[in-house]
Amino acid sequence: MLHIKCPYCGMRSQNEFSYGGDASVKRPELNKEISDEEWDNFVYNRKSLRGKHLELWQHLSGCRQWIKVERDTTTHEIFNTYKADEEIS
Amino acid sequence: MNQKFRLENGGLINRDKKLSFKFNGKTYYGYEGDTLASALIANGVHLVGRSFKYHRPRGFFGAGVDEPYAIVQLYRNNETEPNIKATEQELFEGLEAKSVNCWPSVNFDIGAINNFLKIFLPAGFYYKTFMWPKSFWYRVYEPFIRKAAGLGVASTKHDKERYEHKYEYCDLLIAGSGPSGLASAYAAAKNGARVILAEDKPRFGGSLLTSDVNIGNQSGEDWAKSIISELKEMPNVVVKNRSQVFGYYDHNMLVMSEKVSDHLPKTKKHHPKQRLWYIRAKEVLISSGSIERPIVFGNNDTPGVMLSSAAKEYLKVYGVLVGKNPLVFTNNDSGYETAIEFKKNGINPIILDSRVNPQSEIIDEAINLGIKINFSYVVVAAHGYKKVSSADIAKISDDKKQLGTIENIKCDCICVSGFWTPTIHLASQSGNKTKFKEEIDAFVPGTSKQNETTLGAANGIFTLEETLKDSFIAGQDLSKKITNKDNKISFPNVVEKKSSQHDKFWCVPLPKGKSYKRFLDFQNDVAVSDIEIALKEGYRSIEHVKRYTTLGMATDQGKTSNLNGLQLVSDIENKVVPAVGHTTFRPPYTPISIGAIVGREVGKHSKPTRKSPMHSWHEKNNAVFVDAGVWLRPRYYKQGNETLFEASKREAKNVRTNVGVCDVTTLGKIDIKGPDAAELLNRVYTNAWLKLPVGKARYGVMLREDGIVMDDGTTTRISENHYHMTTTTAQAANVLSHLEYYLQLVWPELNVNVVSTTEQWAGAAIAGPKSRKLLEKLFPKNDVSNEGLPFMGYMESDLFGVKARIFRISFSGELAYEVNVESNNGQFMWEKIIELGQEFQVQPYGTEALSTLRIEMGHVAGSELDGRTISYDTSLEGLISKKKDFIGKRSLNREAFTSSDRQKIVGVIPLDKKTSIPEGSHLVKDAQAPLPNKKLGHISASCWSVEHDNPFSLAILKDGKNMIGEKLFVMSPLKNKVIPVEIVSSHYVDPKGERVRS
Structure with a gap:
């Protein structure tokens, strides 16, 4: 079971969180004309990365905040966690 | 029975406390501090089971977690548990245990015929034999393997332990x-x-x-x-x-x-x-x-052959002799320690050491004690069926390939040490x-x-x-x-004997003309010859060899067999062990009982139970409950000997003719506040929300980004910047997370807060033509006329001093209201509704009647919004705004979603107007068509229409728009039913929706 540092609540067990997928995906702006390909990339297409991955988790049984977690998908090492609006260097 | 293998004194057991126990029905005695294994050995019992594949006799091999054989069925306090290691089970008064994997008894085991068939039972035997004919698998092979396999029987009783x-x-x-x-x-x-x-x-x-x-x-x-x-x-x-x-x-x-x-x-x-x-x-x-490593030799699985460290542990911890005429076979100094312990207790062991001329303090001590030692000697094979009675021994050449003359010597146990893993x-x-x-x-x-x-x-x-x-x-x-x-700690002074180098020898060659089984994995009956076959057949990866031969599998996980298996593979392959590598070690290291894994989450504690504030009223009034997620909801209120069918019909009928009340507390409720609340709703729902006036409710449908309908419900504008959203019972948690996702991550600029208020409000739906009359009694100070509180209107009031919210919304399709009060007033509200509703023949109705009412009205619910349907499919496309963008809109122009024969919701009536249609059935054009018969759609929900008094179903049907009036067949292979049906509109009752506005 992973141990995830919620930027608001501190270190918590994985079972308090729910997984939210790739954090680098940006939703296209509302009312903007975009191609089918761009839309498909947003809705469906994900890279199944091996290694460092920035992903979303929601602290569901805690503060209910969506956070960003930088995790290695092979070793499960967590390098850093960020608030949703935090700058990531 | 006396404990004839127990020493007069010594060991860490409590000799003041004698315990009685039963093994295979026979009573024995041991002491407090014994394990079942040490107590049995003290009584001279070495035959404890039969091996997995060949049903060969099995004794004890270790003294703890490393034990591969001595697995028993335990009986304790009227409960039984399989897969217990006798070497780990501590003795207690009244303990009972039985051997496993033997029938009819451990002494006479019919399965042992496999031992004589062993040449026919090579590696991969099960894979090779039970392949064909295919039809034999379920009837013959699987039952046979199930009976033959497994070590013990799990209890089918409820485990009362915590x-x-x-x-x-x-x-x-x-x-x-x-x-x-x-x-x-x-x-x-x-x-x-x-x-x-x-x-x-x-x-x-x-x-x-x-x-x-x-x-x-x-x-x-x-x-x-x-x-x-x-x-x-x-x-x-x-x-x-x-x-x-x-x-x-x-x-x-x-x-x-x-x-x-x-x-x-x-x-x-x-x-x-x-x-x-x-x-x-x-x-x-x-x-x-x-863990001590065995040395591989012929018949090395015979009871009485065991690890030398185990023999020493039985001696020193339990004061028990594993034999009185022991042979110690070693390739290192550890065997000497065991031999010395024997000697100190008056037993004369013989040491066979595979090394040529080792020298160390321990060896000197053994020599000084007068222990007989044979260097460059090995055990070629053990003899004896249910216990070792003698051993073939021989001198071995320095290159460990040639055996000298074989002599047979008497012994009653062989203590083996092949160094340590x-x-x-x-x-x-x-x-x-x-x-x-x-x-x-x-x-x-x-x-x-x-x-x-x-x-x-x-x-x-x-x-x-x-x-x-x-x-x-x-x-x-x-x-x-x-x-x-x-904190500095001074190292204590240590006195220990220095050991000499061990011998890399691990497997005794077979003498010419002999075909003794030499076992590597004692739990899974894997012999040297099995690994040889696997490699001959082309298995190379150690992971494949493991799975083909079962080496290192099951509860043992290769504790004693792993390295010898790798040695053999690397020898045959002419590789070094690290080049072969080891298989993955997986948890658990030892078997863990299912009870421990589950913990307290059993029975009703396996999930939380949510009850509405009116639950005790429902209980008192003969409600039969149904699980709705983790909620318990009344399914129907039983009167007399009514069946579910009769009760739900009565309840639904009463809503259509008088007035009914239904507990709708379980609906998800989300409180939405902030200056941008209307904008959020406008982006989340498919229809327009910016102009909803204060004091009005609106029905909305929300999509996922892929265009599929996520949920539906009404949202009411309580005040300028305050909305009350309702969701379906099932989707309440998901919708909240969904809103939080967009507010926190996608549109953080929106100034809105959302919070679940499901638990804060108790809800009652009051539905039926007489509902307004009842409402007038409940809220005499308010104008609840059609003008004062029109359809989709909202009002705040007080119910005899209790703050209440009144919504004029309807799921049943009748004139209906939903009244919410704070949860702790729920019971009060409910009782008032029942009390004042008596003159209007009010009756409570459950989820079954609720379904009937919504199905015949053609209102969609979870069975239509099943994660596969879009707005069009459920005839909700009228709620799609063309003017604004919203979540999922861009997906709606996908080809499949816009095709002209797209599936759509329809009504289905059996032609005989009698036969009930099973939910989940398929709709086909031709009931006689050969398989696979083309499926045109499926029945999503069925009821007995109380309005028309015949069965009615909803279906999602291909090209449903153009199918009204068609005759099709409903097929349910599960229920073995074929029913001719007619396709009608999904709005079977009040198609114009006049009642809700009356």
């Missing part, structure tokens, strides 16, 4: 209380670190209990005792025996199973049987020791990249991935002095980093 889970955090978790565990725990504890020290056996001390050493002028055993008692007194230390750390998971989380009551005849009141510990440790010290399971599970250590022919932990350090024998260090030194330092250094304290 199992607990515990979560714990510590600075250092130390697995194993041998010398390295004790030393590191002591050093870390002295530095103030929070330490958990876990020992799987009942006694602390590990190898110190059996070895002849001296630490700080005390015997090893006494030193262990003094350290443990000091640790137990320290507030920062938790010391646990009978506790196996069996799994090392991510982020330094380990799981430990503590057997709290298994050693007692009966679990004490308020105690659990077992406790599972989830431990998150900053540092983990693995001091799990090592470090127990690296936990380190390997943590992700440690293990490395092969040439000097000890075994793998040891290499580069750590997590915060784990392996010490002592588990790390391939077999001298006590070095082990203690390493462990004191590791305990000190790791704790210093955490506590910033540095």
Whole structure:
């Protein structure tokens, strides 16, 4: 079971969180004309990365905040966690 | 029965407390502190089971967790448990156990015919034999294998024992209380670190209990005792025996199973049987020791052949002789320690040492004691069926390939030592990249991935002095980093005998003309010849060899067989062991009972139960409940001998003619506040929300980004910046997360707050033509006329002094209202509705009537919004705004979603107007068509229409728009039904929707 540092609540067990997928995906702006390909990339297409991955988790049984977690998908090492609006260097 | 193999004195057992127990129906005696195994051996019982494949007689091989054979069915306090190792089960008064995998008895076992068929039972036998004919699999092969396989029988009774889970955090978790565990725990504890020290056996001390050493002028055993008692007194230390750390998971989380009551005849009141510990440790010290390795020779599975360390443990810990005429077969000095213990107790062992001319202190001691030693000698084969009676021995050439003249000597046990294998399971599970250590022919932990350090024998260090030194330092250094304290500990003086180099010899060659089975894996009956066949057949990867031959599988996990198996594969392949590599060590290290894994989450505690504030009223009024997610909802209120069908019809009918009341507390409720609340709703729902006036409700549908309908419900504008959203019962949690996702991540600029208020409001739906009359009685001060409170109107009022919200919304399709009050007033509201509704013939109705009402109205619910349908499919496309963008809109122009024959919701009536249509049935054009018969759609929901008094169903049908009036067939292969039906509009009652507006 992973141990995830919620930027608001501190270190918590994985079972308090729910997984939210790739954090680098940006939703296209509302009312903007975009191609089918761009839309498909947003809705469906994900890279199944091996290694460092920035992903979303929601602290569901805690503060209910969506956070960003930088995790290695092979070793499960967590390098850093960020608030949703935090700058990531 | 006297214990004829029990020594007069010695051992750590309590001779003052004699215990009686039964094995295979026969009564024996042992002492407190015995294991079932030591007590049986004391009574001369060595035949305890039959082997897995060949049903060969099985005795004892080890003295603890390493035991591959002695697995029994245990009976304790009217419960039975399979898969219990006799070497781990502590004796208690009245214990009963039986052998497994034998029928009709362990002495006469019919399955043993497999032993004579063994040439027909090679590696992969089951794979090869049971392949064809296919039809035989279910009828013949599978039942046969099921009967033949398995070690023991699980009870089918409810387990009345309690199992607990515990979560714990510590600075250092130390697995194993041998010398390295004790030393590191002591050093870390002295530095103030929070330490958990876990020992799987009942006694602390590990190898110190059996070895002849001296630490700080005390015997090893006494030193262990003094350290443990000091640790137990320290507030920062938790010391646990009978506790196996069996799994090392991510982020330094380990799981430990503590057997709290298994050693007692009966679990004490308020105690659990077992406790599972989830431990998150900053540092983990693995001091799990090592397991003695067998040497492979002919018939080496005969009862009486066992590890020399086990023989020594039975002697020193339990005061029990495994035999009175022992043969010790060794390739290193450990066998001598066992022989010396025998000799000290008046027994004359013979040592066969495969080495040519080894020299060490221990060997000298054995010689001085007058023990007979044969160098360059090996055991070629054991003889005896149910117990060893003699052994063929021979001189072996220096290159270990040629056997000399074979002689047969009498013996009643053979104690084998093929050197030591470090127990690296936990380190390997943590992700440690293990490395092969040439000097000890075994793998040891290499580069750590997590915060784990392996010490002592588990790390391939077999001298006590070095082990203690390493462990004191590791305990000190790791704790210093955490506590910033540095308490210097002086190393105790250590006295131990120096060992000579072991011999890399591990397998005795077969003499010419003999075909003895030489076993590698004792639990799974894997012999040298099986591995040879697997390799001949082309299996190369060790992982494949393992699965094909079952080497190292099952509960044993290769504890004694792993390295010899690898040696053999590398010998045949002409490789070195590290090039072959080892198979993955997976948790659990030892079997864990299902009860311990489940913990307290059994029966009604397997999930939380949510009850509405009106629950006790429902109970008192004969409600029959149904699970709705984790909610309990009244399905119907039973009157007299009514069936579900009769009751739901009565309840639904009463809504259509008078008035009914339904508990709708379970609907998800989300409170939405903020200046941008309308904008959020406008983006989330498919229809327009910006112009909804205060005091009005609106129905809305929300999509996922892929265009599929996610949920529906009404949202009411309470005040300028305050909305009350309702969701379906099932989707309440998902919708809240969905809103939070968009507010926090996608549109953080929107100034809106959302919070669940499902639990804060109790809800009652009042539906039926007389509902307004009832409402007038409930709220006499308010104008609830069609003008005062029109359809989709909202009003705040008080219900006899209780704050109430009134929504004029309808799921039943009748004139209807939903009244919400704060939860703690729910029961009061409900009782008032029932009381004042008497003159209008009010009746409560459950979910079954609720479904009937919505189905015949053509209102969609979860069975239509099933994660596969879009707005068009459910005839909700009228609610799609063309003017604005919203979540999922861009997906709606996908080709499949816009095709002209897209599926759509329709109504279905059986032509005979009698036959009920099973939900989930398929709709087909031609009932006689050959299979696969093309499916045109499926029945999503069925009811008995109370309005028309005949069955009515909803279906999602291909090109449903153009199918009204068509005749089709409903097919349900599950119910074996074919029903001719007519397709009609999904709005079967009040198609214009006049009632809700009346």
